[in-house]
Structures are given as C-alpha cells and as structure tokens.
Amino acid sequence: MREKFATQVDKDLLAEIRKIAKDEGRQLQSVIEDALRAHVEERSKAKPRRHVMDAYRSSVSRYGGLYEKLAK
DSSP, rough: OOOOOOOOOOOHHHHHHHHHHHTTTHHHHHHHHHHHHHHHHHHHHSSSOOHHHHHHHHHHHHHHHHHHHHHH
C-alpha cells in the first residue's frame, strides 16, 4: 500500500535523481523509494542489536572492576 507525502529537497539533488530515473527508464517515485529503502536498511545495520547491548551492559555491571584491572 502506498501513501502520498510531500517534502522539499535540494534542487541539484532532485535533478540528479530525475536524471537517474530517466537514464534507467524508471519512474521518479521508484528511484526515491529505492533510495529510502536503502537508507533505512543501512541505518538498521549500524545499530547494535538490543540483546547484544543488554548482555554488554550486564557484563560491565558484573565485571566492570575486573575489566578496569585488566586494562591496566
């Protein structure tokens, strides 16, 4: 299901996106959707998984003193 939205973007960037769409024989909305999807995917990869961070915090709480001694 698609939803319409409006936004503003730098005119030179929009011109580049329009050129990509034209060069690839695609609709502008398709190119923009692909770019948004790629951005969301990239951001989701950059964040540590919640259970990993929970384990890390638990470890630091439990063994923080030991970690400090080992670092010296």
